Amino acid sequence: MTIVEHLRSLGHRIVNAVWRIGYTSRFFLLILLYSGISFRRFHLTIKELFSSGVMSLIIILVAGLFVGMVLGLQGYETLKRYGAESALGSLVALSLVRELGPVLAALLFASRAGSAMTAEIGLMKATEQISAMEMMAINPIARVVAPRFWAGVISVPLLSALFSAMGVFGGYVVGVVLIGVDQGSFWSQMQAGVDFQHDIVNGIIKSFVFGVAVTAIALFEGYDAPPTAEGVSGATTRTVVESSLTILFLDFILTAFMFQGE
Amino acid sequence: MSSQALVEIRDVNFAYDSRPILKGVNLTFPKGKVIAVMGGSGCGKTTLLQLIGGALRPSSGYVKVDGQVIHELDHKGLYLMRRRMGMLFQFGALFTDMSVYDNVAFQMREHTDLPEEIIRDLVLMKLNAVGLRGSHHLMPAELSGGMARRVALARTVALDPMLIMYDEPFAGLDPISLTVVGNLIRRLNDALGATSVVVTHDVQESLKIVDYIYFIADGVVVAEGTPAEISSSDKPFVHQFVHGEMDGPVPFHYPCGDYWQDLNLRPWR
Numbered sequence A: 001m002t003i004v005e006h007l008r009s010l011g012h013r014i015v016n017a018v019w020r021i022g023y024t025s026r027f028f029l030l031i032l033l034y035s036g037i038s039f040r041r042f043h044l045t046i047k048e049l050f051s052s053g054v055m056s057l058i059i060i061l062v063a064g065l066f067v068g069m070v071l072g073l074q075g076y077e078t079l080k081r082y083g084a085e086s087a088l089g090s091l092v093a094l095s096l097v098r099e100l101g102p103v104l105a106a107l108l109f110a111s112r113a114g115s116a117m118t119a120e121i122g123l124m125k126a127t128e129q130i131s132a133m134e135m136m137a138i139n140p141i142a143r144v145v146a147p148r149f150w151a152g153v154i155s156v157p158l159l160s161a162l163f164s165a166m167g168v169f170g171g172y173v174v175g176v177v178l179i180g181v182d183q184g185s186f187w188s189q190m191q192a193g194v195d196f197q198h199d200i201v202n203g204i205i206k207s208f209v210f211g212v213a214v215t216a217i218a219l220f221e222g223y224d225a226p227p228t229a230e231g232v233s234g235a236t237t238r239t240v241v242e243s244s245l246t247i248l249f250l251d252f253i254l255t256a257f258m259f260q261g262e
Numbered sequence B: 001m002s003s004q005a006l007v008e009i010r011d012v013n014f015a016y017d018s019r020p021i022l023k024g025v026n027l028t029f030p031k032g033k034v035i036a037v038m039g040g041s042g043c044g045k046t047t048l049l050q051l052i053g054g055a056l057r058p059s060s061g062y063v064k065v066d067g068q069v070i071h072e073l074d075h076k077g078l079y080l081m082r083r084r085m086g087m088l089f090q091f092g093a094l095f096t097d098m099s100v101y102d103n104v105a106f107q108m109r110e111h112t113d114l115p116e117e118i119i120r121d122l123v124l125m126k127l128n129a130v131g132l133r134g135s136h137h138l139m140p141a142e143l144s145g146g147m148a149r150r151v152a153l154a155r156t157v158a159l160d161p162m163l164i165m166y167d168e169p170f171a172g173l174d175p176i177s178l179t180v181v182g183n184l185i186r187r188l189n190d191a192l193g194a195t196s197v198v199v200t201h202d203v204q205e206s207l208k209i210v211d212y213i214y215f216i217a218d219g220v221v222v223a224e225g226t227p228a229e230i231s232s233s234d235k236p237f238v239h240q241f242v243h244g245e246m247d248g249p250v251p252f253h254y255p256c257g258d259y260w261q262d263l264n265l266r267p268w269r
Helices: A003-033 A036-040 A042-081 A085-126 A129-135 A140-179 A183-193 A196-224 A229-258 B045-052 B075-082 B100-111 B116-129 B145-156 B175-192 B203-209 B227-231 B236-243
Strands: B005-016 B019-030 B034-038 B060-065 B085-088 B163-167 B195-200 B212-217 B220-225
Touching: A003 A140, A003 A196, A036 A042, A036 A140, A042 A085, A042 A140, A085 A129, A085 A140, A085 A183, A085 A196, A085 A229, A129 A140, A129 B085, A140 A183, A140 A196, A196 A229, B005 B045, B005 B195, B019 B034, B019 B045, B019 B195, B019 B212, B019 B220, B034 B045, B034 B175, B034 B203, B045 B060, B045 B163, B045 B195, B085 B145, B100 B116, B100 B145, B116 B145, B116 B175, B145 B175, B163 B175, B175 B195, B175 B203, B195 B203, B203 B227, B212 B227, B212 B236, B220 B227, B220 B236, B227 B236
Parallel strands: B034 B195, B034 B212, B085 B163, B163 B195
Antiparallel strands: B005 B019, B005 B060, B212 B220
């Protein structure tokens, strides 16, 4: 390949990337524009809440429990060195509420529900269901995409809260029940260390932002997928990869804004 | 064809990027008739349906439906027009997460304020018309190909459209299902007083049910006429297509170089 060809290929990629960003933004704006139906006919959103939110409960609760238990073990080992075992409750709760809850719940949601959304919409496109809907004068973004978007946006903060609650329970089981940390200091340290406005509200904001990002990526990839088996499988993979990287990137940005200079 | 035209296609050109698909085609679909549009794969038949439905925009020329130029309609106008059209997709395109009943009821629920009792009666009537009233509780995955096509047909006519478009309605059907679907297209068109456009390869089945046929090849209309005229046509393309001949104006071989040369051989003399 000559230098000119390399440059041409690079330029083509850059133009494609910019075009794709524009197309994604337009898609996102259309979702917001056609969101009315998701609230006027809330049963459509509830149906999607069930398939994306409720069906993700098991993986979220089990993962939350194990993460909390690991935090209990590791936290105790570290705090013991400084004679601060009583701060275990505070450590477990802050780690979960500020970081691990929102981030891990969103990552699990992207793998479990986001990939399913992409595959479902991609297959609807491949089997002409989306085209059929358009020919029936029914806007597929309003009828199919927007209810799934709002279901995702509502689900992620709720799943994140449940993940953190389950994690705290896991930390309690390991720290108090198995290792023998004082129950009173575990809870009181947690109560004293966690600030509602600063920690919990910021955690909820994080999970809300992750919910918007993950669901928008999943829906866009499904809607944009080439209508072939290979196209849908590629779109599903892209959903998981792009969502995971976006969550981690956004987490860094949000953390820098929320907890800077403490 | 003397009846008043419901669809007029005039000097329509259309290209995908630089690849021309339709080159100045003119077609007229009169009210109340069943018209077939035939031609080989990739000749632009489905593109024609997409132009009529407003999914694509012609490069030049226009498509007029019921007096309105489709590509000049705004989003709302186009959707209002589409409410008066129905389209049967090649493999039915049934919504796989809904039962047969809900598929047929879908448009009624979306576009009307009819009470559920009336929707129920209408759905059962539509399903009865295609002979599948007893299957209303089944899911699309439980239907055979022919049944799925009939359910899709019931869904297509759910709101009694003025124009019904069929994209390869006979593809992949067994002989019985093929005859059933063919008869339904004719009967439903006459019962609803609609106009039907059938895009198909199936010459024999189409000749039995349609009023008029257009043949498209290389982006232009190469022949047209009533089924009787088409059957007796001596135009080489029509003759090859109607009789399914292997070679003719549509060659068997994709354009290529000399065979003997490719094999590095000399022909026997």
